[in-house]
Amino acid sequence: MEIHERIKKIREDLFKGSNSEFARSIDEKPNTTSNWISGNRKIGLEVIEKILARLPQINASWLLTEEGPMMKVDADKEEPYLITKAGVKYFQLANGKYLMRVPFVPIKAYGKYIDDYRDAEFSGSLDEYNFIVDQIGHGKYMAFEIKGDSMDDDTRKSLANGDIVLGRELGSEHWRDKLRTNEYPNWIIVLDNTILCKQIINQDVEKGTITCHSLNTSPEYSDFELSFNDIRQMFNIIQRVSNMM
Numbered sequence: 001m002e003i004h005e006r007i008k009k010i011r012e013d014l015f016k017g018s019n020s021e022f023a024r025s026i027d028e029k030p031n032t033t034s035n036w037i038s039g040n041r042k043i044g045l046e047v048i049e050k051i052l053a054r055l056p057q058i059n060a061s062w063l064l065t066e067e068g069p070m071m072k073v074d075a076d077k078e079e080p081y082l083i084t085k086a087g088v089k090y091f092q093l094a095n096g097k098y099l100m101r102v103p104f105v106p107i108k109a110y111g112k113y114i115d116d117y118r119d120a121e122f123s124g125s126l127d128e129y130n131f132i133v134d135q136i137g138h139g140k141y142m143a144f145e146i147k148g149d150s151m152d153d154d155t156r157k158s159l160a161n162g163d164i165v166l167g168r169e170l171g172s173e174h175w176r177d178k179l180r181t182n183e184y185p186n187w188i189i190v191l192d193n194t195i196l197c198k199q200i201i202n203q204d205v206e207k208g209t210i211t212c213h214s215l216n217t218s219p220e221y222s223d224f225e226l227s228f229n230d231i232r233q234m235f236n237i238i239q240r241v242s243n244m245m
Helices: 003-015 020-023 031-038 046-052 060-065 107-116 118-127
Strands: 089-092 098-105 128-133 141-145 165-167 188-193 196-202 209-212 224-227 232-243
Touching: 003 020, 003 031, 003 046, 003 060, 003 188, 020 031, 046 060, 046 118, 046 128, 046 165, 098 165, 107 118, 107 188, 128 141, 128 165, 128 232, 141 209, 165 188
Parallel strands: 098 141
Antiparallel strands: 089 098, 098 128, 141 165, 165 232, 188 196, 188 232, 196 209, 209 224
């Protein structure tokens, strides 16, 4: 069974064959899901991640490799392969990869996160989001929903409104080192009153500032400077799940 046939089986078994219901459940356009299933549209890792994130009862190993049952026996009782000190959960997949489960901050929770991000109890109350990764990481990871169109330039590099990104926190003790902006151009930056998604195009180590850049070329999104003194957290973005596919 090919990957598009397994996705079709999900639609048939869970949604009684309704393409519109399946599309709605994963927040996708019906014509896009129809093209996946017909084989007319490429099904990449982002598609698989989105299905697994929105339908956590689906067995990731089955969707990826057809190994095991389609449905998890009990998604809530599944034992992680590893839980890191930062609380990130890893589930081993049959193809040598891992399903990584991290706390998720949707747009509607931005304000609450800014107020309470230091509170371990609050972090434990957040919803979780799944990503497929090649290896285990031992840092602090979070998923964020992108707000607005400042990073949307209608190219494949875009980070559009509603996209979900996986971020790895860079501790404040490393901010005055040279940031690895060539390797990680896109960042989540938590301030006192908002959460930004920007590229960092310049860093002044002596002044302790960074220059933030938006992909959208509209004049309202011009470059601006931020002092490290005004930043609460920084996450380099290492993966994205597109809302538009």
